[in-house]
Amino acid sequence: MNIEEIQKEIISDFSVYEDWMDKYTxxxxxxxxxxxxxxxxxxxxxxxRGCQSRVWLQQRLEGSLLFFDAxxxxxxxxxxxxLLLKVFSGRSPQEILDxxxxxxxxxxxxxxxxxxxxxxxxxxxxxxxxxxxxYKQIASQKK
Amino acid sequence: MGFNYQNIRKDFPxxxxxxxxxxxxxxxxxxxxxxxxxxxxxxxxxxVLTNANIHRxxxxxxxxxxxxxENAREIVKDFLHAKEREEVIFTHGTTESINLVAWSxxxxxxxxxxxxxxxxxxxxANIVPWQMACERHxxxxxxxxxxxxxxxxSELLTALISDRTRIIAVTHVSNTLGxxxxxxxxIRVAHSHNVPVLIDGAQSVPxxxxxxxxxxxxxxxxxxxxxxxxxxxxxxxxxxxxxxAMPPFLGGGEMIERVTFEKTTYNELPYKFEAGTPHYxxxxxxxxxxxxxxxxxxxHIASYExxxxxxxxxxxxxxxxxxxxxxxxxxxxxxxxxxxQIHPFDLGTLLDQLGIAVRTGRLCADPVMDHYHVTxxxxxxxxxxxxxxxxxxxIEALKRIRSMF
Numbered sequence: 001m002n003i004e005e006i007q008k009e010i011i012s013d014f015s016v017y018e019d020w021m022d023k024y025t026x027x028x029x030x031x032x033x034x035x036x037x038x039x040x041x042x043x044x045x046x047x048x049r050g051c052q053s054r055v056w057l058q059q060r061l062e063g064s065l066l067f068f069d070a071x072x073x074x075x076x077x078x079x080x081x082x083l084l085l086k087v088f089s090g091r092s093p094q095e096i097l098d099x100x101x102x103x104x105x106x107x108x109x110x111x112x113x114x115x116x117x118x119x120x121x122x123x124x125x126x127x128x129x130x131x132x133x134x135y136k137q138i139a140s141q142k143k
Numbered sequence: 144m145g146f147n148y149q150n151i152r153k154d155f156p157x158x159x160x161x162x163x164x165x166x167x168x169x170x171x172x173x174x175x176x177x178x179x180x181x182x183x184x185x186x187x188x189x190x191v192l193t194n195a196n197i198h199r200x201x202x203x204x205x206x207x208x209x210x211x212x213e214n215a216r217e218i219v220k221d222f223l224h225a226k227e228r229e230e231v232i233f234t235h236g237t238t239e240s241i242n243l244v245a246w247s248x249x250x251x252x253x254x255x256x257x258x259x260x261x262x263x264x265x266x267x268a269n270i271v272p273w274q275m276a277c278e279r280h281x282x283x284x285x286x287x288x289x290x291x292x293x294x295x296x297s298e299l300l301t302a303l304i305s306d307r308t309r310i311i312a313v314t315h316v317s318n319t320l321g322x323x324x325x326x327x328x329x330i331r332v333a334h335s336h337n338v339p340v341l342i343d344g345a346q347s348v349p350x351x352x353x354x355x356x357x358x359x360x361x362x363x364x365x366x367x368x369x370x371x372x373x374x375x376x377x378x379x380x381x382x383x384x385x386x387x388a389m390p391p392f393l394g395g396g397e398m399i400e401r402v403t404f405e406k407t408t409y410n411e412l413p414y415k416f417e418a419g420t421p422h423y424x425x426x427x428x429x430x431x432x433x434x435x436x437x438x439x440x441x442x443h444i445a446s447y448e449x450x451x452x453x454x455x456x457x458x459x460x461x462x463x464x465x466x467x468x469x470x471x472x473x474x475x476x477x478x479x480x481x482x483x484q485i486h487p488f489d490l491g492t493l494l495d496q497l498g499i500a501v502r503t504g505r506l507c508a509d510p511v512m513d514h515y516h517v518t519x520x521x522x523x524x525x526x527x528x529x530x531x532x533x534x535x536x537x538i539e540a541l542k543r544i545r546s547m548f
């Protein structure tokens with residue numbers, strides 16, 4: 001599936017939950033299911049600090065695709081991290097740069113990605129895009 | 144209890160609203176308190192009818208504004224039981240008050256090799272300004288620790304004080320643990336070594352009657368917005384002798400006596416420390432807020448809030464697997480806690496979905512987080528307008544959220 005299809009799929013997954021509580025229960029479930037990041041990568045250099053919760057983000061390039069692993073100490077944030085990884089991990093730098101994660105808005109969780117929220121998610125998206133930009137530039141220099 | 148709650152709730156129209164389709168339950172009073180209608184009306188009335196810069200005019204409005212501002216200073220003076228109005232300085236808040244003392248006092252009295260003492264349970268606002276002063280003057284910051292139950296190990300003070308100690312800064316009430324510190328005893332010990340003491344009263348003034356002369360503290364600071372007044376206004380009380388000896392903090396208008404390019408002489412107290420146009424509307428609002436709580440009676444407030452604290456603590460503990468940080472016998476209505484293994488961010492987010500406002504995070508007290516080896520806490524804090532019904536709602540919410548994990 002391409003990024004667009006993944007975003008649509010997430011929106012459709014969430015559309016069955018009318019009650020906020022079911023929505024958050026599902027997010028918590030996604031958080032619990034997310035593979036924990038390798039302890040070796042849970043280091044300060046990979047830490048995106050929010051006042052409220054912490055997010056660790058690790059990246060690697062395989063061929064021309066950029067992969068991410070991430071984790072948070074808060075489960076709701078971890079659930080949202082899982083969704084962001086579905087969208088952004090395993091994509092080309094250009095695809096990442098071209099994508100706005102509008103699904104967050106559509107599933108009614110926009111408040112978690114607002115710049116005034118200090119949960120680290122907004123900073124995570126920014127960091128993903130910065131990595132994409134950096135790899136894109138490296139690739140273009142090699143050409 | 145001592146007063147009529149229905150009437151009190153009516154004074155706080157902001158509380159009568161829904162958040163996320165549920166009645167709003169405001170349990171974040173240690174962060175900021177709500178303003179009664181009397182304060183809002185006073186500010187409105189003043190803003191509609193009167194405005195002119197203070198102390199600078201012969202015209203009617205300038206005189207009215209000045210009188211209202213100075214009247215607010217009198218109210219604060221009486222509230223703190225200060226000896227003279229000149230000892231009451233208006234600032235922007237607790238943080239600015241502490242920074243003022245940390246700069247002006249240390250500029251004059253702190254030298255290389257000297258020491259400042261704070262406690263392990265301070266808000267960052269009562270740590271960082273002193274740290275900055277220590278860096279400027281090559282001095283050392285020393286720390287009085289606290290026990291796991293939240294009690295300050297004040298008996299260690301005698302051992303920490305040396306002939307190089309220049310000032311001690313202690314919070315009256317911990318914003319995280321709720322602990323009421325034995326400040327009178329700390330001041331007595333400090334004074335026996337000729338060391339002055341600054342008391343951070345941000346968390347104590349809404350709950351405890353203050354008498355700065357009885358405490359004999361050298362400085363006492365607090366914020367308007369935590370005592371049912373406006374934001375952007377705060378108070379620094381200082382003993383006249385210290386304030387006279389300290390150099391001004393900020394330079395500008397109002398704080399001067401005479402300016403020439405060769406030399407400027409400074410105005411007398413309290414204006415020496417009030418550079419620029421002050422937040423006079425805020426000061427007037429603060430005066431009204433103080434009158435409001437004095438009318439209710441601080442003793443009534445304290446005993447009712449204690450009742451809320453006891454009720455909430457007991458019901459929370461009955462949930463099981465809930466740790467409360469800070470359990471000294473003498474504490475105000477602040478409960479910082481950890482429920483199961485639920486991250487405070489998750490808990491705060493879900494409580495908000497249920498209309499309940501609490502504080503989560505590091506509570507501007509990293510050293511307290513480090514003491515308990517946690518990265519964050521959840522804090523519920525009560526005011527006299529909270530009710531038993533709200534506590535029950537909070538407890539039910541905790542149960543419901545717990546079932547989601």
